[in-house]
């Protein structure tokens with residue numbers, strides 16, 4: 463019990479106070495104790511306790527002063543006790559209210575600091591990357607072919623010679639293998655078959671036809687590998703999209719129409735196509751598709767007046783190889799060559815991307831230089 467509490471449980475007589483002069487110091491003493499208590503650090507609960515200790519109706523110090531000092535006071539003391547009490551009450555009430563306000567303000571600050579995030583603060587920005595240009599071109603090509611009924615399949619980059627060559631009608635000593643002089647994998651002795659990095663996406667023609675019956679309409683985006691010396695247009699790894707359509711009634715017109723549709727979708731309606739006879743062991747007849755040069759518009763003359771450097775004045779750019787599927791290939795996958803027909807093509811993606819986006823060195827696709835990559839967000 464504090465001394466104020468202690469004193470206020472007794473009457474003035476019990477405290478030995480009989481003259482009015484003693485009243486003022488008595489109240490001053492009580493107020494000093496109150497002031498000392500009131501200046502302590504409070505949190506809300508403690509403040510309530512403190513308030514009740516002083517202002518509580520039944521047993522608060524001020525009520526006790528009324529009951530124990532004022533009421534039983536002799537007529538000579540009553541005035542000064544009444545005045546002292548009024549003055550003390552005004553002081554106590556004002557101070558307690560003041561403390562309440564400051565506790566509320568503090569508490570608010572506290573919760574603001576701890577419970578609330580400032581949503582207006584800038585967050586941590588993580589740079590968002592983008593697809594590699596090659597991936598973007600794959601996507602463009604896939605979208606075009608998917609829109610005309612093709613589906614997308616993918617296959618292994620490590621192949622057996624059977625899928626990469628033999629089943630595509632390229633027997634072991636066929637001279638076209640020279641062009642595709644390849645990367646063979648070193649295998650332990652006794653391995654069932656040699657393995658090599660595929661030199662084109664055409665093995666997926668075979669793998670697809672082995673699994674599915676006609677009608678077949680697929681495209682195959684992927685990486686391929688050849689033992690080329692690196693220069694502005696050659697790399698040991700590059701990208702192709704293979705296409706294959708086989709059904710009972712596919713004609714050469716379906717073939718050229720499909721290719722033309724694709725080229726116009728990809729380069730724009732102004733581009734013309736032409737095909738020239740070519741040779742691939744797995745297509746017959748085989749063709750090479752050309753498009754009018756996208757740089758000089760097919761004129762062969764550059765904007766500055768000289769010979770167009772991209773098509774070397776020809777007005778045409780060689781785009782990709784294709785043809786009607788050679789009936790011999792159907793023999794490898796168990797299709798009846800008398801009943802089915804189809805076409806296949808192999809688009810070189812790096813070349814296509816270089817033409818469309820005016821890139822003059824294939825190596826930039828493999829160097830991962832962000833100054834290049836950022837140009838194609």
Ligand code: PHE
Nearest residue numbers: 662664742783784806807808
């Ligand atoms: N696979 C051939 C190449 O890479 C391209 C091709 C595909 C040709 C399909 C005809 C049919 O050169």
